[in-house]
Amino acid sequence: MTPNYSRLCFIFNPISGTNRRFDLRGLLHRQLGSISGLHYEVRPTEYAGHAEELARSAATEGFGVVVAVGGDGTVNEVGRGLLGTGAAMGVLPRGSGNGLARHLGIPLTPAAAVDLLRKPRVLPIDVGRLNGKPFFCTAGLGFDAHVSRCFAEAGTRGLATYVRVALREYGRYQATPIDIEVNNQHISTDCYVLAFANAAQYGNNAYIAPLANIRDGLLDLCLIDQMPLSRAMRVAYGLAAGDLPTSGAATYHTAQTVRVSSKQPLGFHLDGDFAGEATNIAVVIEPLALPVVVGTSFKQ
Numbered sequence: 001m002t003p004n005y006s007r008l009c010f011i012f013n014p015i016s017g018t019n020r021r022f023d024l025r026g027l028l029h030r031q032l033g034s035i036s037g038l039h040y041e042v043r044p045t046e047y048a049g050h051a052e053e054l055a056r057s058a059a060t061e062g063f064g065v066v067v068a069v070g071g072d073g074t075v076n077e078v079g080r081g082l083l084g085t086g087a088a089m090g091v092l093p094r095g096s097g098n099g100l101a102r103h104l105g106i107p108l109t110p111a112a113a114v115d116l117l118r119k120p121r122v123l124p125i126d127v128g129r130l131n132g133k134p135f136f137c138t139a140g141l142g143f144d145a146h147v148s149r150c151f152a153e154a155g156t157r158g159l160a161t162y163v164r165v166a167l168r169e170y171g172r173y174q175a176t177p178i179d180i181e182v183n184n185q186h187i188s189t190d191c192y193v194l195a196f197a198n199a200a201q202y203g204n205n206a207y208i209a210p211l212a213n214i215r216d217g218l219l220d221l222c223l224i225d226q227m228p229l230s231r232a233m234r235v236a237y238g239l240a241a242g243d244l245p246t247s248g249a250a251t252y253h254t255a256q257t258v259r260v261s262s263k264q265p266l267g268f269h270l271d272g273d274f275a276g277e278a279t280n281i282a283v284v285i286e287p288l289a290l291p292v293v294v295g296t297s298f299k300q
């Protein structure tokens, strides 16, 4: 059945980002209320994980576009719920990082992001899976997973909290010995950060894999083995400047599948949210598995 892009369901995470006074219903009334033939509903989340259930129900009820109103954690849950349903995911960025929205060229201004949904341009994107769990933007092991765990325990959200936690934990965190199998190559190394990028950035224009193409059927792997202060400063600059691949501070591979093993349990994050620990990790890409609404500037 062809999805009906005139039926929109907004899944709203009220705790994402830092602005608590966001009037979603007022915004939608102003931007979409007068369009004949267009039907929309708002469904707020009540707990972590709820967005996945709400998104799947909305797709089953015939909503052709299900919009994640939140940050990359909400996008992850809505995307998971929509896999295999045929409904397209829209994003109304409300998080602190908004990595997927930025990659897809979706405006960060709420009114402009809603305008995109009047006549949505829909393209399928690749979906990553780490031990079977989907991610849409980035997943990773090492320091960034550790920071995502500490961030979840910090009590406050937002970029300032994230930077404060990362600075506090830098220096405490030790690289872990791991074995990586990628493209028939076996790599034994220490791991400070191992990022699996489907999209180019973590969010906030921090480009971990600036060459990543979200529609090429490939993961971009970024490995940073050690992080002495000189390298940490180069990595921070490279993330902001988008030149990490040429900086010498990280090594890159592209692949369809990657296996990682370690004697100690490795924490991992999915789209910035801490998601568990494992000693054996398999990461795969599912090409073009999720239709999404993209911005007018999106080129891939």
Ligand SMILES: Nc1ncnc2c1ncn2[C@@H]1O[C@H](COP(=O)(O)OP(=O)(O)OP(=O)(O)O)[C@@H](O)[C@H]1O
Pocket: 013, 014, 015, 016, 017, 018, 045, 046, 047, 048, 049, 050, 051, 070, 071, 072, 073, 074, 075, 077, 094, 095, 096, 097, 098, 099, 157, 158, 203, 271, 272, 273
């Ligand atoms: N009603 C709710 N109550 C508590 N937690 C929720 C609720 N709805 C969603 N969540 C959880 O909130 C977490 C954070 O959401 P999200 O990632 O969208 O915001 P953010 O962290 O501010 O943005 P970003 O990831 O872009 O930095 C998600 O992990 C999600 O599971």
